Amino acid sequence: MATLLGENINLRALEPTDLDFLFATENNEQFWDISSTQLPFSKYILQQYIENAHQDIYEAKQYRFVICNAENIPVGMIDLFDFNPQHKRVGIGLLILPEHQNKGYASEALEMVIDYAFSYLDVHQIYANITSNNLKSIALFEKNNFKQVGIKKDWLFSNSTFKDEILYQLIIS
Template sequence: MELLTNERISLRALEPEDLDILYKWENDTSLWENGTTTVPYSRFTLYEYLKNYSTDIYQDKQLRLMITLNNGKVPVGTVDLFDFDPFHSRAGVGILIDKPFRGNHLATESLKLLTSYSFKFLHLHQLYTHIPEQNSISLKLFSNNGYCLCGQIKDWLKTEKGYQSIYVMQLLNQNIP
């Protein structure tokens, strides 16, 4: 478990008691512009998700981990590996830090732990992420953690202000900072 822990935080599997916080985060419409969520999640849907969650990345092709503070195990966010492709040895990365905990370098620490786990334990060759062009905080986070800008996809996300392009960023295993 040391692979998923540092001095301040731990990454852990989802637990049934995470239902309320996941419900809050998944239904926060201010976050929807940064991803592909278009409808709210019911409490029952999230309950079923937690009940059936297997943590087998090879079966599910994804892994969601809770970010918790070590002093009290307070959940402060989630990190995700998605679109896991064992043949090509890659996965997408997503991260969410709850609003009250932002600005404390928790995203950086979480990303470093997830990267270490992905490269040292899962032996992935690469991680990638798609970031909306207006999300300067995430662009800075991934850039500061060794991700390279690979390209831009025009008009990828539809928002209330019109279409928004995204940047594709990538980190290869040999580029670990």
């Protein structure tokens, strides 16, 4: 899987040249809440991750796309995770760097990966876990027909505060 082309973005596989991008993103404490990260990653560990990113989603049960804008600059990532072909479901996570937000990249990437998951992975449903205070993500996923199906109360602990996490599902009929 090389590239998925959209109107304003493309989704591509991780490349060795993404090491600095991945290092800066994964070690940005601003994003640790959504990734459940508590310690920084070394470049060595991230380089190994990139080297193994070629694994098929059926083997690794996950896949990370780099979201690039029209100038082919990485602006974020969209992940498929917990892929379960037996039960025909997959989780989805999305991150757009703050300086690239509000340009439609998240919406276009989400639409592309929804289509990919239903068409090529033959899943029956896609789910997302979103903190209750992440209003932009809630609006994005609801715009794309994800339905709230549950709330995990006090699910995440960050900055001395518990946060609820909302479970969203998109089920194909």
